[in-house]
C-alpha cells in the first residue's frame with residue numbers, strides 16, 4: 148500500500164458524486180455492478196478504458212455532493228488505485244479512506260499531469276512523481292489514524308482488529 | 313473559548329475540551345439512514361462482526377428516496393431494510409408513507425439541541441437548525457456507528473455567517489442561503505461548520521433555519537448550525553418533543569472563528585442558482601424570461617408547509633402554464649396532512665399541479681419527475697449538478713417555492729411580484 152503506479156485519468160474542479168455515478172444507480176448494492184456505470188455520462192470512455200491501478204486526478208472539491216459510498220466504491224471496483232486531487236469534499240474523502248481507496252490531497256497535481264501520463268505515488272512518503280515529465284510534487288502525508296485504516300484495508304477490517312473505539 | 317461545535321463534540325467524546333483540528337471519537341445520539349444507503353451500512357455493520365445495533369432506540373430508518381419503490385430492485389432493497397428493522401427490534405422505522413428523512417427526524421423528536429446526529433445522507437446538516445451537531449457520512453461510517461455507537465470526527469473550524477437586514481416581500485430563507493452560497497462558493501467551507509447568526513436568522517422561522525442549514529453541505533461544510541431560541545423550543549414542544557431546554561450550549565463570547573462572513577440582505581431580490589453549480593447565483597430579474605418545462609416544489613430544502621403556502625398564495629385560482637408540468641411533493645406526511653387541512657392541496661390540484669406523496673421525488677433524479685434532454689427545470693431542492701434531475705443535457709435552476717410557483721404560472725423564470 149505504500150507505493151502505487153498507474154496511468155492518469157484527469158478531470159476538473161467540483162467532480163461531484165452524480166458525475167461519478169448518477170443517482171438512479173443508488174439502488175444498486177453490488178460494487179462490481181456500480182463499477183459498470185462509473186463516469187457513465189461524465190466520461191463515457193472511462194469504464195471501458197480503465198485498467199487496474201489507474202489513477203484518477205481531480206482539481207479542487209473532488210467528490211462533492213451526495214454521501215453515496217457508491218462513488219468511491221464504483222471507482223475502486225473499476226480498478227482505480229487511488230485518487231489524487233487539489234482538495235476533496237469531506238464525505239467522499241472519508242468514504243474513500245473507509246473503503247480502503249487512498250484519497251490524497253496533493254496541491255499542484257492538476258497542472259502537473261496530463262491524461263495518460265504514468266505517475267508513481269509514495270503514500271507514506273508524501274511524494275508524487277510524473278514518470279513522463281519528471282515533475283515531482285510533495286504532499287502532506289495522511290494523519291496516522293487514516294494510514295492505519297488504509298493499511299488495514301478500510302474501516303471494516305480496522306474495526307475488526309480494534310477493541311478500543 | 314469554544315464554538316458550539318467544539319462544545320458539543322467535547323461533551324460527546326467525554327473530554328474537557330475539543331479544539332478544531334483534533335480527531336475525536338464521539339458518541340452518537342441519533343443515527344439515521346434513508347433507504348438508498350442503508351443496505352451498504354447494514355452489510356458494513358455485519359462485516360464488523362456486530363450482530364446487533366448498539367442501541368435499537370437510537371437508530372432511525374426512513375424509506376424516502378424511492379418511496380414507494382419504482383423498480384423491482386428498489387422494492388427488494390426496501391424489504392431487506394424492513395427485515396433488518398424487525399430483526400433488530402428498531403423502535404423508529406418509518407416506512408414509505410412518511411416523507412423525507414430530514415423532515416421526519418425532527419418532527420418525530422429525534423433531534424434535540426446539543427446532541428450529535430449522524431446520518432447516512434449528506435443533508436443531515438439540516439438538523440443543525442435545532443442546535444444539534446449534525447453531519448452526513450457514508451455507509452461504512454454508518455456501519456461503524458450501528459455497531460459501536462460512535463464515530464470519528466475531525467473537530468471543525470467554524471465560519472460565522474452573520475446575516476442582517478429585513479427580508480423584503482417575496483424573499484425567503486432560500487434566497488438568503490443561495491446568497492450565502494454565492495459568497496462562500498461550493499467548496500469555501502470544506503471541512504468546516506457554518507454558524508448562522510444575526511437578526512435575519514433570529515427573525516426566520518424554524519423551517520427557514522432548516523433551509524439555511526440544509527444547504528451548508530453545498531458549500532462543502534460538515535454542518536450548519538443555529539443557536540436554539542424560544543422559537544426552537546416552541547417548535548419542538550409543538551411536535552411533541554419533551555424538550556427540557558437544558559442544552560442550549562451557547563458559544564463562548566471569545567470563541568475562535570476561522571472568519572466571519574457578513575451579509576446584508578435588506579433590499580435583496582429573490583435569488584436563483586443557475587446551471588450547473590449551486591454557487592452560480594443571480595438575482596431573479598437577471599434571468600427572468602428563461603423558459604422552463606418543469607417546476608418542482610418539494611425536498612428537504614423547501615417542501616415544508618410554509619413553502620407550500622408560498623406556492624399556494626401565487627397559484628390559487630389560476631392555471632399552471634400549458635407548457636409546464638408542476639410537481640408538488642410535501643416533505644412529510646405531517647406537512648401533507650396540514651396542507652390538506654388548509655385546502656392548499658385542493659387548490660394546487662385545481663391549478664394543474666401533480667401532487668405526489670411525501671418522498672424525495674424529483675430531487676435526486678432517481679425517481680419521478682425527471683427532465684428529458686434539452687429540458688429545463690426550476691426546483692426548490694438543493695443541487696443543480698448536471699444530470700441531477702434526469703438527463704445530463706437538461707438544466708436545473710434552484711429557487712424558493714415562490715419563484716418556482718410564479719415561473720410555473722408564466723412558463724419562464726419569473727419574479728413573484730410580477731404575478732402577485
Ligand code: SF4
Pocket residue numbers: 377412413414433435611612613671672675676693694
Ligand atoms: S430530498 Fe433530495 S436532498 Fe433531501 S434527502 Fe431526499 S434526495 Fe437528498
